[in-house]
Amino acid sequence: MSARSDRVSPVPSPVLDCRGVSKAFGGVQALQDFTLRVDPGALIGLIGPNGAGKTTAFNVLTGVLRPSAGRIFVAGTDLTGKRPHVFARHGVARTFQNIRLFPDMTVHENVMTGLHMRHGAGLAATVLGLPAFHRSEDRIAERAAELLGVLRLSDLIDVRAGDLAYGDQRRVEIARALATEPRVLLLDEPAAGLNPHESNALIGMIRRINGDMGIAVVLVEHDMRLVMELCQRIHVLDHGRELAVGTPAEVQDDPRVVEAYLGTSAKAAHRHA
Amino acid sequence: MGRGLVALGLGAAAVAVMQASFNDYLLTLASIILINVMLTTSLSLTNGLTGLFSLGHPAFMTIGGYVAAILTYPARRKGFMMPELPEALAVQQWDLLPSLLVGGTAAALIAVLVGFPVLRLRGHYLAVATLGLIIIVKVLVNNMDGYTRGGLGLNGLPQLTNLWWVFGWTALSIIVCWRIKHSSLGRTMMALRENYMAAQCMGVSALGISLIAFVTGAFFAGVAGGLMAHLITVITPGTYSVVLAFNLVVMIVVGGNGSLTGAIVATVILSIASEALRPVEEALELYGLSQVILALCLILMLIYRPGGLFGSAEPALVRRWFTRRSP
Ligand SMILES: Nc1ncnc2c1ncn2[C@@H]1O[C@H](COP(=O)(O)OP(=O)(O)O)[C@@H](O)[C@H]1O
Ligand SMILES: [Mg+2]
Numbered sequence: 001m002s003a004r005s006d007r008v009s010p011v012p013s014p015v016l017d018c019r020g021v022s023k024a025f026g027g028v029q030a031l032q033d034f035t036l037r038v039d040p041g042a043l044i045g046l047i048g049p050n051g052a053g054k055t056t057a058f059n060v061l062t063g064v065l066r067p068s069a070g071r072i073f074v075a076g077t078d079l080t081g082k083r084p085h086v087f088a089r090h091g092v093a094r095t096f097q098n099i100r101l102f103p104d105m106t107v108h109e110n111v112m113t114g115l116h117m118r119h120g121a122g123l124a125a126t127v128l129g130l131p132a133f134h135r136s137e138d139r140i141a142e143r144a145a146e147l148l149g150v151l152r153l154s155d156l157i158d159v160r161a162g163d164l165a166y167g168d169q170r171r172v173e174i175a176r177a178l179a180t181e182p183r184v185l186l187l188d189e190p191a192a193g194l195n196p197h198e199s200n201a202l203i204g205m206i207r208r209i210n211g212d213m214g215i216a217v218v219l220v221e222h223d224m225r226l227v228m229e230l231c232q233r234i235h236v237l238d239h240g241r242e243l244a245v246g247t248p249a250e251v252q253d254d255p256r257v258v259e260a261y262l263g264t265s266a267k268a269a270h271r272h273a
Numbered sequence: 274m275g276r277g278l279v280a281l282g283l284g285a286a287a288v289a290v291m292q293a294s295f296n297d298y299l300l301t302l303a304s305i306i307l308i309n310v311m312l313t314t315s316l317s318l319t320n321g322l323t324g325l326f327s328l329g330h331p332a333f334m335t336i337g338g339y340v341a342a343i344l345t346y347p348a349r350r351k352g353f354m355m356p357e358l359p360e361a362l363a364v365q366q367w368d369l370l371p372s373l374l375v376g377g378t379a380a381a382l383i384a385v386l387v388g389f390p391v392l393r394l395r396g397h398y399l400a401v402a403t404l405g406l407i408i409i410v411k412v413l414v415n416n417m418d419g420y421t422r423g424g425l426g427l428n429g430l431p432q433l434t435n436l437w438w439v440f441g442w443t444a445l446s447i448i449v450c451w452r453i454k455h456s457s458l459g460r461t462m463m464a465l466r467e468n469y470m471a472a473q474c475m476g477v478s479a480l481g482i483s484l485i486a487f488v489t490g491a492f493f494a495g496v497a498g499g500l501m502a503h504l505i506t507v508i509t510p511g512t513y514s515v516v517l518a519f520n521l522v523v524m525i526v527v528g529g530n531g532s533l534t535g536a537i538v539a540t541v542i543l544s545i546a547s548e549a550l551r552p553v554e555e556a557l558e559l560y561g562l563s564q565v566i567l568a569l570c571l572i573l574m575l576i577y578r579p580g581g582l583f584g585s586a587e588p589a590l591v592r593r594w595f596t597r598r599s600p
Pocket of ligand 1: 025028029030048049050051052053054055056057
């Protein structure tokens with residue numbers, strides 16, 4: 001922390017700085033020499049055909065997977081090889097492509113879980129029922145309710161997460177991630193399975209998170225409309241390698257990108273023939 | 274906590290009535306059932322709430338039981354029974370409470386040693402490690418015969434445990450587990466059970482939180498071992514075995530994963546049932562019948578009501594009664 005304030009450089013340190021990261025599964029190079037720099041408040045897209053390595057990139061960036069090479073810095077601290085809860089503590093939050101809520105807990109409880117790390121009471125205070133414990137429980141319950149209010153999810157507060165409609169599950173997962181009070185939020189295909197009305201609501205939600213709350217966002221998404229509309233910069237992955245980086249317009253016109261997408265659909269068409 | 278005190282008062286009144294009207298057999302039986310309740314509620318922290326699978330309670334009971342027994346043993350007989358005991362310990366003859374606390378702490382320390390390497394790993398490692406622990410503890414107790422009299426066990430322990438002691442400790446165990454369950458800490462335990470990876474990505478330290486559940490359970494198991502030893506006045510290396518671990522697991526599963534009410538109700542019913550079956554076993558010479566019936570209960574429960582009697586939550590009535598905070 002002090003190291004950061006001592007810096008003379010006027011450039012803020014990136015919230016997420018991923019340098020030359022690789023990850024192999026047996027013979028498959030799922031991610032190769034991946035580099036990503038996320039500055040505070042940035043909104044970055046990560047796109048690519050299925051199997052390009054986007055989810056693997058998120059898994060490495062959150063400590064779920066250890067990279068085979070490269071280093072990962074979060075807000076200036078090298079967290080390479082650390083466990084997921086350490087990444088969370090330093091301000092990395094995420095959602096999952098295949099939703100991973102806590103199904104047997106209510107929406108409120110799901111979000112409260114995210115608040116434990118920064119506001120939860122310890123074992124002694126809990127068991128002895130000390131005032132500190134009650135204060136912490138009240139703060140956690142209030143903040144979770146507040147957050148659900150901001151994200152317009154208050155109606156769902158007492159619903160069991162396992163009973164939520166699909167689109168609501170996606171939004172509650174985002175709320176739970178925000179409860180960890182992150183510097184950067186990684187969203188893995190948040191619009192997957194949403195209808196056009198719901199994905200419009202999602203665009204509004206992401207704008208509020210990035211704009212009003214000032215949280216940097218990295219967005220993995222297949223819905224190009226959503227990506228083009230939201231992102232300032234887009235990284236394109238293919239077969240674990242970075243194919244292109246640029247503004248939405250630059251990336252859209254890049255022949256290599258067009259080919260990667262067309263190429264896979266052509267191959268798929270070939271397989272089906 | 275006002276409501277909690279009312280419940281505690283009612284429990285104490287029931288104990289007073291039993292103490293006045295029960296014969297020795299019934300008093301011992303009631304004590305054993307309450308000790309079982311203490312064991313299942315404390316085990317449900319790991320096996321119910323956190324979604325881990327520990328079989329370690331018998332090992333922790335053996336540790337807590339022997340430690341407490343050695344501490345309370347009459348000093349004048351120690352030289353004969355425990356010839357290798359260091360002089361400083363041989364002259365000691367402690368009261369029950371400090372002995373129980375030291376026994377529980379010893380069990381908790383062993384739980385830290387076992388849990389630290391094993392709880393980093395997800396899966397069946399804990400089940401295998403705690404199964405191993407039961408066997409290791411048994412072998413060690415057998416071989417440290419200068420302190421433990423080996424396979425003969427320690428008999429003639431002072432009968433210091435009565436229903437009041439058991440009631441106090443069981444109540445404490447239930448209160449501690451209830452408070453943990455209905456707290457932020459308890460929610461992180463449930464979160465690990467519900468989705469291990471997502472919980473960690475929300476900042477939950479899987480190792481830290483699992484250790485809290487495992488070690489707290491081990492402490493109460495250690496105390497329960499001490500209480501039991503001073504109730505039946507004997508402890509042997511095989512008194513608490515894998516069979517006990519199995520019985521406790523069945524009671525928890527039948528009660529509902531993580532439901533304290535369920536664990537209590539299932540423990541009382543199944544303990545009484547297996548005691549009631551004892552004369553039947555003897556008459557029919559079908560020893561082990563109660564084990565078979567317990568196993569059948571488990572299988573039927575898993576087929577027809579996999580969530581157990583109460584699922585993971587407390588019944589609404591119980592929850593409402595206890596969670597309304599008095600101003
Ligand atoms: N846990 C894993 N074990 C083995 N291979 C994996 C694993 N996760 C991903 N892969 C492989 O890595 C490649 C990239 O996958 P992924 O990151 O899920 O792609 P994307 O999210 O871009 O669709 C794929 O070939 C996939 O099969
Ligand atoms: Mg993916």
